[in-house]
Amino acid sequence: MKFIKLRKISYLVSGLLILFSLYSIIFLKGFNYSIDFTGGVLLHMKFNKNITAAELRKVITSKIKGNIVIQNIGLPEDNQFIIKTKYEDEPEKKIEMIKNVVNENFAEKEPVLLKNETVGPTIGKELRKLAFILIGISLLGILIYISIRFKFNYAVAAVLALIHDVTITSGMLSFYEKEIDIPIIAALLTIIGYSLNDTIVVFDRIREWLVIKKGETLENIIDSAINSTLTRTAMTSLTTLLAVFALFIFGGPVIHNFALTMLVGIIVGTYSSIFVASPIYYDWEMALAKRKKS
Amino acid sequence: MKKRPLYNLIFVGILVVIFFIPLYPTIKWFSLQESKREKAELKFESPEKYESLLPSEKQEIDNLKEMKNKALKLGLDLQGGMHIVLEANPAEFKNDEELSDAVQRALEIIRNRVDQFGVSEPLITRQGKTKIVVELPGEKDPERAERILNVQGKLEFKLVDDKLSEPQNFEDLKEGILKKDIVLPEDKEILFLWEKNQQTGVIEKRYPLVVNKEAALTGEYLADAKVVVGQMGEPVVAFSLKAEGGSIFYKVTSENKGKRLAIVLDGKIRSAPVIREALSDSGIIEGRFSIAEAKDLALILRAGAIPASLKIVEKRIIGPSLGSDSIKSGTKAALIGAIAVVVFMLIYYKFSGLIADITLFLNIYFLISVLIMLKYTLTLPGIAGIVLTIGMAVDANVLIFERIKEEMRTGKSIITAVDTGFKKAFTAIFDANVTTLITTFVLSQFGTGPIKGFAVTLFIGLVANLFTAVFVARNIFDYIIMKFNLNKLSI
Numbered sequence: 001m002k003f004i005k006l007r008k009i010s011y012l013v014s015g016l017l018i019l020f021s022l023y024s025i026i027f028l029k030g031f032n033y034s035i036d037f038t039g040g041v042l043l044h045m046k047f048n049k050n051i052t053a054a055e056l057r058k059v060i061t062s063k064i065k066g067n068i069v070i071q072n073i074g075l076p077e078d079n080q081f082i083i084k085t086k087y088e089d090e091p092e093k094k095i096e097m098i099k100n101v102v103n104e105n106f107a108e109k110e111p112v113l114l115k116n117e118t119v120g121p122t123i124g125k126e127l128r129k130l131a132f133i134l135i136g137i138s139l140l141g142i143l144i145y146i147s148i149r150f151k152f153n154y155a156v157a158a159v160l161a162l163i164h165d166v167t168i169t170s171g172m173l174s175f176y177e178k179e180i181d182i183p184i185i186a187a188l189l190t191i192i193g194y195s196l197n198d199t200i201v202v203f204d205r206i207r208e209w210l211v212i213k214k215g216e217t218l219e220n221i222i223d224s225a226i227n228s229t230l231t232r233t234a235m236t237s238l239t240t241l242l243a244v245f246a247l248f249i250f251g252g253p254v255i256h257n258f259a260l261t262m263l264v265g266i267i268v269g270t271y272s273s274i275f276v277a278s279p280i281y282y283d284w285e286m287a288l289a290k291r292k293k294s
Numbered sequence: 295m296k297k298r299p300l301y302n303l304i305f306v307g308i309l310v311v312i313f314f315i316p317l318y319p320t321i322k323w324f325s326l327q328e329s330k331r332e333k334a335e336l337k338f339e340s341p342e343k344y345e346s347l348l349p350s351e352k353q354e355i356d357n358l359k360e361m362k363n364k365a366l367k368l369g370l371d372l373q374g375g376m377h378i379v380l381e382a383n384p385a386e387f388k389n390d391e392e393l394s395d396a397v398q399r400a401l402e403i404i405r406n407r408v409d410q411f412g413v414s415e416p417l418i419t420r421q422g423k424t425k426i427v428v429e430l431p432g433e434k435d436p437e438r439a440e441r442i443l444n445v446q447g448k449l450e451f452k453l454v455d456d457k458l459s460e461p462q463n464f465e466d467l468k469e470g471i472l473k474k475d476i477v478l479p480e481d482k483e484i485l486f487l488w489e490k491n492q493q494t495g496v497i498e499k500r501y502p503l504v505v506n507k508e509a510a511l512t513g514e515y516l517a518d519a520k521v522v523v524g525q526m527g528e529p530v531v532a533f534s535l536k537a538e539g540g541s542i543f544y545k546v547t548s549e550n551k552g553k554r555l556a557i558v559l560d561g562k563i564r565s566a567p568v569i570r571e572a573l574s575d576s577g578i579i580e581g582r583f584s585i586a587e588a589k590d591l592a593l594i595l596r597a598g599a600i601p602a603s604l605k606i607v608e609k610r611i612i613g614p615s616l617g618s619d620s621i622k623s624g625t626k627a628a629l630i631g632a633i634a635v636v637v638f639m640l641i642y643y644k645f646s647g648l649i650a651d652i653t654l655f656l657n658i659y660f661l662i663s664v665l666i667m668l669k670y671t672l673t674l675p676g677i678a679g680i681v682l683t684i685g686m687a688v689d690a691n692v693l694i695f696e697r698i699k700e701e702m703r704t705g706k707s708i709i710t711a712v713d714t715g716f717k718k719a720f721t722a723i724f725d726a727n728v729t730t731l732i733t734t735f736v737l738s739q740f741g742t743g744p745i746k747g748f749a750v751t752l753f754i755g756l757v758a759n760l761f762t763a764v765f766v767a768r769n770i771f772d773y774i775i776m777k778f779n780l781n782k783l784s785i
Contacts, residue, residue, distance in 0.1 A: 044616065091609075114616035120607035123379065138736040142729055149725055183675055186745045189737050190682065190752070193730035197686075200729060201693065204722035232696040235642070236689040239635045243685030246631035247678060252623030254371070254616070255678055262682070 003226050004219045007279035014164055014276055021171020029174050034181035035084055037128045039121030041091045042084040043098055044073075048110035051079055056106070063101045071179070074253025080114070082179070091118040131185045135166065138192055150203055153284050158199045161277035165195045169265045178257050187261040194240070195269025199277040201229050206278070218285055222278050230274075237270040299773035306766050310656070313663040316364075320666055323365035326358075334358040335432065338414040366666050367415070368431070369673035369747065372621050374614035375431040376439055380404075380604040382424045387602075394423060396602040401426050406597040407442050426604070436611045442590055444606060446560045448599040449513030453546070454554035454566055455482055458504035470502035483507045485556065487563040490582045503563060505556050510546040515539025519595035521588045524580060529588040531579045533595060540575035548572035559591075624677035631681045632658070639688055643695055645784035649770050650691035653762040657687045660758040661751070670750060679751030687755065689726075690763035694719040695785055708783050712771050716764070723764065727756050 025031065035042045057070045060083065068085045072078075083102075088094055095116050102111050139159050146155035166188055173180060205225035213221055244266060248259035323331070336355050337344045344355065370377055382400065387393040401420060408416045408428065417429040433439050458476070465471045470484045478484070487500045517536045524530040535543055547555070547569050556566040557579050564581045583591065636654065639647035661683060665672070698715030706714070734756070737749035774780065 046615075112615065113613065115610070115612045117610040118606070118608065120381075120605075123607050134736050134739065138733045141732040141736065145729055145732060149728075182745055183678075183748075186675060186737055186748050189733050193733035193752075194686070196729045196733075197689065197726040200726045201722045204725060208718070208721075228700065229696070232692050235692040235696075236686070239638060239688045239692075240682070240685035242634040242638060243631035243681050246634060247627045247681050250623055250627040250630055251678070251681075252620055252627075254620055254674055255624070255627075258675070258678060 001223070001227060001230075003223055003274060004279060004282055006275070007282070010275035010279065014168075014272070017168050017171070018164065021167050021174070024171050024175040029177060031170075031174055031180050032177045033124075033128070034179045035087075035117060035119045035124065036181045037124045037131075039087040039119045039124040040084055041087060041094050042082060042115075042117040042119075043095060043113060044115040044117075045081050045083065045102060046112045046114050047079040047081075047106065048112070049079070049108065050077075051106065051109045052076075053081060056081060056083070056102070059105045060098065060101055063105075064097060068098075073179075074256045078253045080253045087119070087121050127182070134185070135188065135192070138189060139163070142192070142196060146200075146203075150207060153288070154203050154207075154281060157277050157281035157284060158196060158203070160280050161199055161272040162192050162195055164272050164276055165191055165265060165269045168268050169261060172264050173261065178260065181257075183255070183258045184261055187258050187265065190262065191265030191269055194266060195272060198233055198236070198270055198273030201232060202226055202273060202278055203281070205229050206281075218282060222282055226274055226278055233270060233274065237266060240266055297772055297776075299769040299776065302765070302769040303773055306656075306769070310659070313660055316666040317659075317663050319361055319364035320366045320662075323361050330358065331362070334362045335414050338412050339434075341412070366662070367669070367671045368617070368621070369671045369676070370429055370431055370610070370612055370617075371674045372617045372624075372672060373432055374612045374617045375429065376433040376436045376612075377608070377610040378428045378430075378440070378443060378606060379421065379608035380426045380428065380443065381607045382426075382602040382604055384424060390423065393602075397424060397426065400600045400602050400604060403447075403598050403600050404428060404443060407447075407593060410593050410597060411439065411442055413439075425607070432614070438586065438590065440606070440609070442594060444604075445594055446600045446603055447513070447594040447597065448560050449516065449595055450509035450558040451511040451543075451546070452485070452505040452507075452509050452556045452558055452563075453550055454556050455504040455506070456554060458482065459502075461501065464502060467501055468499075478504065481507050485558060485561065485563050487556075487566060492582065497562075503554075503556060503566060505558075505563070509558070510555070511535075511539060511542050513595060513599050515542065516595055516598075519592040521585065521592050522578070524578065528580075529583050529585045530581075531583070531588050531592045531595065532576065533579065534576040535574075537575075543577070544572055544574040547574075620674050620677075624674055628677060628681050628684070632684050635684055635688060639691070643691075643785055646695055646698075649767055650688055650695070650763075652770070653691065653767045654684065654687050656766060657755065657758050657762040658684065660762065661755050664754050664758070665751065668750075668754075671747060673747040675745060675748035676751045679748045679755065683752065683755030683759070687759050687763065690719075690723045690759055691767060693723055694763070694767065698783070699785060702783070702785075708780055709775055712768075712775065712783070716768050716771075720764065723760070727760060730756055 053070050053072045057068075060070060061068055066085055068083065070081055070083050073080050073082050083098055085094060085098075095118070099113060139162060142162070143155045143159050146158055169188060169191060172178075173184065178184075202225055205228060206222055209216075209221050209225055241263065244259055244262045247255060248263055251259055333355055337359065344352065347355070380400075382393065382397050384393050387396060397420065401418060404426060405416075405418045408418060408430070413430045413433060415431055417427070417431075419427050421427050428443060430439055458472075458478070461467060463473055463476050465473045470486060472478060472484070482504050483506075484502045485505055486502050488497050489500050490497050515535050515538060517534045517539075519531055519533040521529050522532045551569050551571070554566045554568050556563045558564070565579065567580070579591070581591075632654075636651045639650045639654075641647070643650060658680065661680065665676075670676075694715055697719045698711050701711035701714050701718075702708070731753065734749045734752045738746050738753070775783075
């Protein structure tokens, strides 16, 4: 397949996805941060009988003042919910209050309090900063390593592709209002590692063939490098997707969002290794060559 | 270099045996019945019950506990428990050094309290300059644990100025505001007496007392504190003093007979009894305590006061049922994921797929064994890390196999195809793994426990992967090709 020829289309697709993601993150919905990042009070409840978030929301918000968020976690049939609200001075009282309202009004649904958490507001802010710093540091580390092992041009292309992956995956999280908690940050970092894997395999091949197949055009070398690693890319993505899919379906509510993020990230990451990283590398090299000539 | 695949494989076999040693107790432990496993903590949970057992039963419980200690530990999210972060206020201290010192001492006192409280394997660590993280796995009474952690435990004895403390001297009893014409001497202060409301159980502000600012005696001189039965049959806390404290106490009580002595805990007067006789080395604290409260107070007094006012900034209480659900679903996902990958590899790569599956199994085997050796605590993200390792581990195999296929297509003999396949795939595998190691290393810097667990799993998984997918697989190929003199490879 002529991947380099196709790059205008892939740039368009990626560009639209990135624009849409940024639009959702900045203007439309923002991020649904968990209390890990905002501070607050959280109750994780499970019901033994079927119930919806809407039913819960109607009763709880009518009985307790203040902004209370109720969301389903896991699959609907898990009947598990996160009830969270802002941090207050006496968090125990709020927890007690919510617990009582649920127990009084939904006794027949057999509620069980699985977990409760209180996070002070300052801790959350620190952690949010840390998350951004860590993602930045790993991208920088990767940039340096690839510059050393390959060349700076490869590194820029690889890192741009990674930023592409993280942006689109976070855009999906934002658009579908998925909660951003600490494990999600871990998932994003893992996606960075994973997508880079794919990119490096292709770059490794380009590096090798640039030496062996001197005289060929860069376009041909890149195309055949992608083509010859294509089965491998597909196989690895498939096996990883199989494992993550098992996690998504059977891993339980707590790990559900994490697995979903991984699923999306792996798909986007695989796509970007083929359709984004190598074309950017190509265009970069071409631009450099042009400048040298003039 | 002459190839000796058989020797190498024997070496791998020896490693497998060696790495079984740390695995064995875990396998044994988790194959026990749950009721048996619960017994292991009896000594911590109810020491009285433990002491009443027969020697042989005690021995059994000790053995169980030992086995548990050697087995893979489960994190809070998998077995339930409590996670609390306490923070000191830097404004209370002159400089960083003082702050750091106070936090360190606070940590030791908290450890002391938790040890006496009876939790097995508590984890108490510092985080940054101002924070202390306390993890109590399997804690069944989080409210009590919080009571014990959330008090400073500063005990003071202050003489009451009875004249100034008369209720009519106060303009407002609730607020403790003195009448305008009464001036509070500089060495005195107003503190409130707090008493427990018998109906609600809440400790409430009652009335103000004027006391000396300077404490006549502090908790530092305490030698011991324990619960005894008071005159009315109610539980009270009896304390005894060190020799030096005893002489101070004697001096104070003998010189101030008839006056009241306020017993102040963390700035709240808990009782203010009249000094009837000179006391020397012991006394009691009353306060309408329940037995549990009296026990906790005695425990706090014994452990000493925390030299900073700590605030709870984070608290997570995870019930045991969430944990056991997570274990079940986590292992289910891991098993199904593994089976899917194994079957997939077999179908696509046939016989070579079998070799990939063997190395995948070894990869996970070594991973778990190393985790146990490192005394690692398994968390749900840790399980996710293992599942992810399963998915990604075959990547190296796939890279190599695809290369071998390419080489075979150019008409090379099997032995050279395998040889060049492994060699050429190696740089890609190496670079890819190193860059992933960069992100996992960054991840491990993300303070909180579970994420560290995830990063550690991925890290070890990757290293094990380099060994199994490259070294082990290589030697299996070499051995089989040499032994059976293959000229066709099922790949």
